[in-house]
Amino acid sequence: MNTRDLQYFVMLVKLKNYTQVANYFNVSQPSITQAIRRLEQEFDTKLVRKDRVHRDEMITRSGQLLYKKALTINNKIDIAHYEIARSDQRQIKFGLPPIIGKMYISHIVGEFSKSLLQRIRIVSVGSHDLLTQLQEGKLDIAILGSTAPINQPGIFAELITTRPFSVIVSADNPLAKKKIVSFRDLTNELFINYDQQYVHKAAFQAYCTYAQIKPRTAVYKVPNISWIKELVRQNKGISLMVEDAVKDEPGIVALKITDPIPEKFYISIATREDYILSEDEEQLVAQLKKITPTA
Secondary structure, X not given: OOHHHHHHHHHHHHHOOHHHHHHHHOOOHHHHHHHHHHHHHHHOOOOEOOOOOOHHXXXXXXXXXXXHHHHHHHHHHHHHHHHHHHHHOOOEEEEOOHHHHHHHHHHHHHHOOHHHHHHEEEEOOOHHHHHHHHHOOOOOEEEEEEOOOOOOXXXXXXXXXXXXXXXXXXXOOHHHHOOEEOHHHXXXXXXXXXXXXXXXXXXXXXXXXXXOOOOEEEEOOOOOHHHHHHHHHOOOOEEEEEHHHHOOOOOEEEEEEOOOOOOEEEEEEEEXXXXXXXXXXXXXXXXXXXXXXXX
């Protein structure tokens, strides 16, 4: 079976028009027709009805079943292309969220061999986006932050450690004089919140739900976590952040949260379940497991 035939078929299901599919792939319309015939012969069934007037009913039930499987097959093939290309280049595509990067980068630079460091290509965005890229094959290894153990189909995640969340405030904020704080005391505060790519948003909501408060929030589409810290430093609001991320940060004070809910920042190493690590990648994972950030 020609995998290109499956690509043609998937697009036909989406567009329901032979001419548009041919134009999309820059091939002739008979090429699409022949591909569909080959698939029908392969599976000994009708995938497309001859009546093309009713486009919404163009694909048979057999065709719909094949479509679902073809999506998975095509995705696996795309991932294989990514993996093999990086393998040939001896390149390691490694996801590292900004907050965890601050905790890990000195260990990575200080303890990894020069030859290994030269092959690592770091992608630094929020854990939510890194997980998506890992699933799509654009990354092979990632350190991910989460508010619970990672349990995603097709992903193998190994927990390294957990870290506490803290409320962070400017050194000029009256709250800075406190060492501990309850979320119930923060009803009237302005929180600088995160967009969807950061797991802190879910943790913040959990604390608010427990405390039964709805504080004012400001959400900024900032490129990385350092911008949120800068807004807090300038006393434009307060925020929730992993305690380690503001260690030794001038002008920012981290307050321990007293609310008795089990919200923690889980740090895990993740790969795709069917991915075969190279020797260099095995070395990378082994060394990452030895790093235990401390506050």
